[in-house]
Amino acid sequence: MVTIADVARHAGVSSSTVSYVLSGKRAISEETRRRVQSSVQELGYHPNAGARALAARRSHIIALMVPLRTDVYVPVMMEIAIAVTMAARQHGYDVLLITNDEGPDGVRRIGASGLADGVILMDVELDDERIPVLQSNGTQAALIGLPDDPAGLSCVDHDFAAAGALCADHLADLGHREVAFIGYGTGVYTRHAGYAERTLTGFGERAAQRGLRFVHRPCDGTYESTAGTFARILADRPDTTGFVVQNEGAIGPLLTLLRSSGRTVPEDASVIALCQAQLAEQFAPRLTSVTGSAEELGRVAVEQIMRRVTAAGNRQRPVDETVLLTPALTVRDSTGPAPRPGSQP
Amino acid sequence: MVTIADVARHAGVSSSTVSYVLSGKRAISEETRRRVQSSVQELGYHPNAGARALAARRSHIIALMVPLRTDVYVPVMMEIAIAVTMAARQHGYDVLLITNDEGPDGVRRIGASGLADGVILMDVELDDERIPVLQSNGTQAALIGLPDDPAGLSCVDHDFAAAGALCADHLADLGHREVAFIGYGTGVYTRHAGYAERTLTGFGERAAQRGLRFVHRPCDGTYESTAGTFARILADRPDTTGFVVQNEGAIGPLLTLLRSSGRTVPEDASVIALCQAQLAEQFAPRLTSVTGSAEELGRVAVEQIMRRVTAAGNRQRPVDETVLLTPALTVRDSTGPAPRPGSQP
């Protein structure tokens, strides 16, 4: 292993000089800077992470706590994890992966051991039990998702209410009058995940404003569940012409069911998916979708936590902020003008 | 922050005693062990990770390098990552997430800084450029995937050849004579990913033995691509009655295309998917599938690297091993006896 002392000797300077060249924390003559840097290159020196963390009281690691549940659409989770990792690297940080099954103890362990300088929590519930731990042990955190009370915290999430409103507006603009909202399984609602309610509320309020009649039906994303949901919607509201789907798993089944019920999309029925663009484009017809950027979610969370870590390092009080990312509606081939009443099957 | 000295004082012992109680590396009287442990609890002591890594020359972290490419089915990647994380925790290890865009330099950085004690590499190519780095800088590694030359390495992967053979056998057993293999996009083959070729070879050899005629067609998993592939298959081999799909994205489109071409599954055409069980069960009809355990893949990789790290710590030569996990065929509702010749549309 090559140490800072090796580099110092090789460059003919003291080890503190090497340290300062690397950290840039004090002025160094151009001459020595070059000598040191070429020694670093030549010897392939990388500072020992443990020693650095010990001396500087900063590990240059942030922890990312991911949910184990799979009712969250997995590719989005992964996209966030990767965005977090790459954004962290830009700040000279690495990312430690923690699973949610460790729960509050995991947060405690990471904070107390100094393994990470901060934690990013995904899949935050409204009254998340990890939050009190953060506060009691002074761990810096950024939450992806909105808790009930974001006081003292930095949070970032999609603006799900705006997403719901976009769906209602688009369908209303196209002249639809009866629409159905196919949501997540009931578990997601009873769990107080927040995003499901917020989408629904945003949709419902805008629908009311625009004079749209709508029903909300939970659906757990299997074919059977979707078939049941679909049948009940048509039974209750046979004149439904617009569908908003939030559960990624229900999209394929819904399209199949529409087709086999004799409805053509978008002539007889319009479909909007609340999902990432890549998925929306994979279906036939390509789906009009309302999408937020998972990548940006991760990036913002990293920036939030970096600011907090820096502040805490300077013994300042970190500033709390809540950021809601505005989603976008992309019109593709699955939405069109409402059919004339009585013209659908 | 609570240190080992605080615990020692609180328990009325020396700090080395506390250390030994925690590591279990020497005999301790039942009496003191209890006192120390209750002090640890009471004070909420967690050893400082940096100090521990520095003194013991072991970070208790393993790095997991994940691909950025999305032609690997993302949920499987995530399942592996989570399995790795949970298995590592069982050994007292945490997992650092590294993205493949760091390439060989990432491996060098992790090894040289002592940030991690070992690395698990996912999405290994046949002549992966990260492998020479491992050897030159003595970093312990476990590979998920098989390189050309596994000498000096520990590797684990699914037995894709066996998976291919299972598909051929099942279709042959059902009396099919003309089958099509819908693979990944051409990029996956030219990239030398290994698993695609191995599946195809295993399938092809068994098909030949069983007197099955088959065509292989690459497909990148979009609807359009699948439609094109499907059309060409039917044009070239109109009597095709069996389909094997390896590309997860092509499954939905294929089922839609079969249906709209007037074929009922499984009466007119049988479909086998090479994908995880959860996905196979999501379609209608539920798909017969050949599946390997992603969770086991991750677990085995962790065990391999733990053995290597331990060996290296004791200055022994780590033992190399290559493990191939046997996949299983699960018969569901998408495969059935071949239709009588001439009876399909």
Add this chain to the structure above:
DNA sequence: TTGTAGGCGTTATCAC
């Protein structure tokens, strides 16, 4: 069975 003390490789304070 337990204690003492040296060292792990960096950072950062103090001195020049």
Add this chain to the structure above:
DNA sequence: GTGATAACGCCTACAA
């Protein structure tokens, strides 16, 4: 602009 040097918190021979 540069060098010594004292922490940082833990582990592990070496002693007792």
